[in-house]
Amino acid sequence: MNTRTATPSTGKVAFRMEGSIAVLEIDNPPVNAGSHAVREGVVTGIAKAGEAGAEGAVLLGAGRSFIAGSDLREFNKALAWPELPDVIATIEAAPFPVVAALHGVALGGGLELALGCDYRIAAPGTMVGLPEVSLGMIPGAGGTQRLPRLIGRSKAMDLICRAARIPASEALPLGLVDALCEGDLLEGAIAFLAAAPRPKRLSRALMPPEETDEALEAAAAAALKRGKGRPNVVEAIRLVRASTQEAGPVLADERETFQKLRKSPEAHALRSLFFAERRAGSVAGIDPKSARAVRRVGVVGGGTMGQGIARAFLAAGLPVVLMERDGAALETALAGLRAAIEGQAGKGRITEAEATARSEALSGTVEADGLAGCDLVIEAVFEDMAVKKQVLARLEAVLPPEAIIATNTSYLDIDEMASGLANPERVLGLHFFSPADIMKLLEVVRAAKTAPEVLATGLKLARNLGKQPVVARVAEGFIGNRIYAAYRRRAELLVLDGARPEQVDAAVTDFGFAMGPFAVADMSGLDIAWAMRKRQAATRDPAARYVTIPDRLCEAGRLGRKTGAGWYDYASGAAQPDPAVAAIIAEARERAGITPRDFTAEEIQHQLMAAIVNEAALLLEEGVAVRASDVDVVLANGYGFPRWRGGPLHWAAQQEAAALEADLNELARDVGHGHRAGPVARVLAELDTGNES
Numbered sequence: 001m002n003t004r005t006a007t008p009s010t011g012k013v014a015f016r017m018e019g020s021i022a023v024l025e026i027d028n029p030p031v032n033a034g035s036h037a038v039r040e041g042v043v044t045g046i047a048k049a050g051e052a053g054a055e056g057a058v059l060l061g062a063g064r065s066f067i068a069g070s071d072l073r074e075f076n077k078a079l080a081w082p083e084l085p086d087v088i089a090t091i092e093a094a095p096f097p098v099v100a101a102l103h104g105v106a107l108g109g110g111l112e113l114a115l116g117c118d119y120r121i122a123a124p125g126t127m128v129g130l131p132e133v134s135l136g137m138i139p140g141a142g143g144t145q146r147l148p149r150l151i152g153r154s155k156a157m158d159l160i161c162r163a164a165r166i167p168a169s170e171a172l173p174l175g176l177v178d179a180l181c182e183g184d185l186l187e188g189a190i191a192f193l194a195a196a197p198r199p200k201r202l203s204r205a206l207m208p209p210e211e212t213d214e215a216l217e218a219a220a221a222a223a224l225k226r227g228k229g230r231p232n233v234v235e236a237i238r239l240v241r242a243s244t245q246e247a248g249p250v251l252a253d254e255r256e257t258f259q260k261l262r263k264s265p266e267a268h269a270l271r272s273l274f275f276a277e278r279r280a281g282s283v284a285g286i287d288p289k290s291a292r293a294v295r296r297v298g299v300v301g302g303g304t305m306g307q308g309i310a311r312a313f314l315a316a317g318l319p320v321v322l323m324e325r326d327g328a329a330l331e332t333a334l335a336g337l338r339a340a341i342e343g344q345a346g347k348g349r350i351t352e353a354e355a356t357a358r359s360e361a362l363s364g365t366v367e368a369d370g371l372a373g374c375d376l377v378i379e380a381v382f383e384d385m386a387v388k389k390q391v392l393a394r395l396e397a398v399l400p401p402e403a404i405i406a407t408n409t410s411y412l413d414i415d416e417m418a419s420g421l422a423n424p425e426r427v428l429g430l431h432f433f434s435p436a437d438i439m440k441l442l443e444v445v446r447a448a449k450t451a452p453e454v455l456a457t458g459l460k461l462a463r464n465l466g467k468q469p470v471v472a473r474v475a476e477g478f479i480g481n482r483i484y485a486a487y488r489r490r491a492e493l494l495v496l497d498g499a500r501p502e503q504v505d506a507a508v509t510d511f512g513f514a515m516g517p518f519a520v521a522d523m524s525g526l527d528i529a530w531a532m533r534k535r536q537a538a539t540r541d542p543a544a545r546y547v548t549i550p551d552r553l554c555e556a557g558r559l560g561r562k563t564g565a566g567w568y569d570y571a572s573g574a575a576q577p578d579p580a581v582a583a584i585i586a587e588a589r590e591r592a593g594i595t596p597r598d599f600t601a602e603e604i605q606h607q608l609m610a611a612i613v614n615e616a617a618l619l620l621e622e623g624v625a626v627r628a629s630d631v632d633v634v635l636a637n638g639y640g641f642p643r644w645r646g647g648p649l650h651w652a653a654q655q656e657a658a659a660l661e662a663d664l665n666e667l668a669r670d671v672g673h674g675h676r677a678g679p680v681a682r683v684l685a686e687l688d689t690g691n692e693s
């Protein structure tokens with residue numbers, strides 16, 4: 001018979017006896033973060049189990065998860081006793097076996113706690129992983145030692161340095177979990193304990209499985225490359241390698257390294273971005289529960305973006321109806337999409353069954369009527385106001401009133417676009433980035449009349465697509481492209497004033513961006529901006545500085561990579577500086593009466609950052625961006641800004657105020673006529689850099 005002795009909960013961990021087995025249930029809503037109270041509760045619970053003469057203990061989570069990770073809000077301060085290694089030491093010292101019963105997610109400190117138990121069982125679908133590296137740290141409670149002892153050093157390096165999350169079905173054959181449990185998790189854990197081969201099995205006492213030096217070296221090199229050689233990645237690799245040594249000293253080394261890294265500026269920046277990303281998808285006054293169900297979507301326009309957006313929807317399991325102008329264009333677009341799906345299956349990225357499901361979920365139409373059953377239709381037709389207005393009017397005519405109409409416009413005024421509709425409340429912007437199925441960022445544009453539940457639906461859809469949403473108001477280029485325009489303009493002015501394009505690009509990649517502005521321009525093609533400049537020529541302020549170099553490049557047929565030349569020459573395949581470009585630049589300087597001056601890499605970096613930060617401040621002042629941290633999220637997720645710097649505004653907040661002001665003054669001077677100074681100091685003062693959630 002079970003003797004069930006209910007004892008009041010020990011803070012965040014409820015303790016009870018189920019027969020001879022102690023049950024410790026962690027209950028720290030909403031995600032069961034491993035906070036100080038949780039750690040204390042586990043230590044107390046294990047002690048109580050000892051007092052009660054337990055023959056075994058089960059550690060499990062209440063609610064949605066085992067433990068979603070350590071509470072990052074504690075990470076800016078000194079950690080109070082018991083720290084996680086103390087908790088694990090208590091579990092290891094207990095005279096009875098402890099099994100961790102996992103469900104939902106077991107991440108970071110949560111997984112380390114489980115690794116410190118004698119056994120691990122998991123409900124199917126549980127996700128496990130050690131994401132610390134993505135937060136500028138390393139696992140600090142034995143993750144770098146216990147994981148390789150269970151699954152091997154190469155595999156541990158890979159999982160830790162990738163900050164990977166893997167499903168329990170993958171963790172089982174690796175040896176990370178000992179069994180999957182289909183039925184009731186607690187019953188399964190108790191049954192597992194009853195059959196456990198030995199009372200204690202400390203993973204710290206195991207030897208990592210043998211592997212060849214070559215395999216280990218290859219894994220280390222791959223992990224280092226993927227981790228861009230960041231200092232924490234180097235440390236993680238070093239410690240995993242050392243897991244063949246006696247555990248005690250290496251665990252102490254790991255803890256010390258973790259403590260140092262968690263207080264580093266890089267970890268601080270990454271935590272700031274983590275919280276910024278969580279905040280970005282919520283808007284005051286918008287109830288997420290008011291979101292409408294989106295079960296079927298329509299995409300109008302099957303070009304670059306339309307196809308990418310369709311791929312993103314299909315990957316999320318949503319049926320897509322694609323609309324094109326005529327039968328031929330529709331066939332081309334559908335064929336492109338089918339080829340992409342087959343290509344993914346061919347590369348093993350998706351299963352054949354998944355590929356078939358996606359192809360079957362895709363259909364096409366050339367008549368708007370064919371979209372009638374869609375809950376949301378997004379247009380990605382040519383960037384032309386008249387064309388878009390026509391498309392929206394047609395959509396309004398065929399769709400039921402509750403269906404949502406979205407636009408993927410890059411620059412156009414959505415308020416004007418929706419102005420001819422009887423019901424403009426149903427319109428919002430969903431600005432995807434190219435390639436739309438890969439890029440994380442999604443700017444969700446709240447037009448003047450967008451209904452709250454329509455916005456809520458856009459935000460929820462973004463999450464369902466696995467995207468990072470950021471809310472923007474209507475403005476030319478919204479948040480990202482508007483900042484990028486200011487950045488690119490500053491880069492071109494630097495070249496006009498004396499810097500070389502390759503020097504600017506090198507300074508930018510040294511700063512940590514994925515690519516420099518001129519390499520990016522060549523990749524996307526110079527013709528679109530050229531066409532825009534021609535359109536704007538009549539209204540341009542003649543007193544403002546104008547860089548003619550890109551126009552001359554275009555006139556010379558240098559439209560970027562696709563024509564084999566742009567800011568660089570691509571005859572050899574790779575980007576090479578070209579004397580012909582140097583001549584065009586020299587001529588432009590001469591015509592503008594400029595004596596070229598020298599720029600250091602640091603000056604280039606600071607001027608480009610000043611341009612970004614200033615434009616961000618203007619966007620916040622205008623209300624286009626809701627909060628300062630949203631700008632950091634946009635740049636880090638859509639524009640290759642180095643995540644480990646936390647975003648441009650986080651970076652700016654770390655600079656000395658006087659130095660930043662000097663940079664902003666230099667920006668104002670060099671941009672000259674027409675420059676608008678944004679309220680940078682005020683914006684930075686409002687920026688939450690304290691890592692509170």
Ligand code: NAI
Pocket residue numbers: 300301302303304305306323324325329379380381382383384387391408409410411431432433434
């Ligand atoms: P695209 O020229 O590759 O594709 C446009 C497609 O729309 C063409 O296939 C065309 O046949 C089709 N189309 C035109 N009028 C139509 C109509 N009335 N009905 C049905 N289909 C019609 O253009 P792209 O690059 O895909 O851009 C589409 C939209 O996405 C534009 O508003 C653009 O500003 C925006 N955008 C583009 C990005 C990019 O990187 N290319 C990034 C983000 C947004």
